[in-house]
Amino acid sequence: MSEHAGSKWLYISSAKGIQNYIFKVGKLKYIIGGSERIENLGTEIDEVLGRIGARENHDYRVIQNAGGNARLLFYSRDHALALAEVWPYIVRKKIPGLQVVQAVVPVTDHGFVTALTESEYVLRANRNIYYPDLPPAEPVVARNRLTGLPVVAINRDAKDGSEMYLDAESVSKLDNIIKTQEKLLERIGVMDRWPGRTWTREFSRIAGEGEYMAVIHADANGLGQCLIKLGSRLTGATDDRAVAVYRQFSTAIESSTQQAFLEAL
Numbered sequence: 001m002s003e004h005a006g007s008k009w010l011y012i013s014s015a016k017g018i019q020n021y022i023f024k025v026g027k028l029k030y031i032i033g034g035s036e037r038i039e040n041l042g043t044e045i046d047e048v049l050g051r052i053g054a055r056e057n058h059d060y061r062v063i064q065n066a067g068g069n070a071r072l073l074f075y076s077r078d079h080a081l082a083l084a085e086v087w088p089y090i091v092r093k094k095i096p097g098l099q100v101v102q103a104v105v106p107v108t109d110h111g112f113v114t115a116l117t118e119s120e121y122v123l124r125a126n127r128n129i130y131y132p133d134l135p136p137a138e139p140v141v142a143r144n145r146l147t148g149l150p151v152v153a154i155n156r157d158a159k160d161g162s163e164m165y166l167d168a169e170s171v172s173k174l175d176n177i178i179k180t181q182e183k184l185l186e187r188i189g190v191m192d193r194w195p196g197r198t199w200t201r202e203f204s205r206i207a208g209e210g211e212y213m214a215v216i217h218a219d220a221n222g223l224g225q226c227l228i229k230l231g232s233r234l235t236g237a238t239d240d241r242a243v244a245v246y247r248q249f250s251t252a253i254e255s256s257t258q259q260a261f262l263e264a265l
Helices: 018-022 028-039 041-051 077-094 112-126 168-174 177-187 223-232 239-264
Strands: 009-016 060-066 069-074 099-106 151-156 163-167
Touching: 009 018, 009 077, 009 112, 018 028, 028 041, 028 168, 028 177, 041 060, 041 069, 041 077, 060 239, 069 077, 069 239, 077 099, 099 112, 112 223, 112 239, 151 168, 163 168, 223 239
Parallel strands: none
Antiparallel strands: 009 069, 009 099, 060 069, 151 163
16 A cells, blocks of 8 residues: 555646657658557557556546546556656657656645646646757768658668668658558548548648648647636536546547547548
């Protein structure tokens, strides 16, 4: 039994620089792969929680775990700090080029809503911390011409046999690209709406030479401020009630995004 048993600790983490990470290479298959890597953070953090011995609804509760953001309510300080100690390093190892920022805040007598508001301010401040890539590249090393990053693998293009010099980030994005695209299409409901359709992974299949093409990037803006405003309306609510409302809010964001996207298509 932890010496901190009975206390509550709020853990939040968020992917940093998502747009730069996704659009670093202006090719569709890299964008698809990068998007899936960020979405997979939810699965990755679930695996880490299992490895540190934390059980959902017993040792912690999930408030949000999607889109590169995680908000978890722990019932012991030990589990919260154990996750915070390893999570940034695991992300940098499994998803090169992506960084996460995090915050761990105790839930005091002022309640869960106050802790969540405080954690958002801490997270915002922690975004200014820069973590360099380690280990650093040697002075004389081959570089990926698309990214300028050190080459770790050389692949041969299946179509024309040309060699592709890839850095660790590019290799990560291109890993299982076919399965990745299918997962994304399933998540947004496209596979159910248009079964049997095929979707390209090349911009050249969408617009030919000399034609124009637009890429629309839609993202939530000021989500942290929305959560703070939501908390101001939960003054006096019990912790269980507040957690339930925040979970409903997170679920509503996902479902409304999917519905809006399908309607736009």
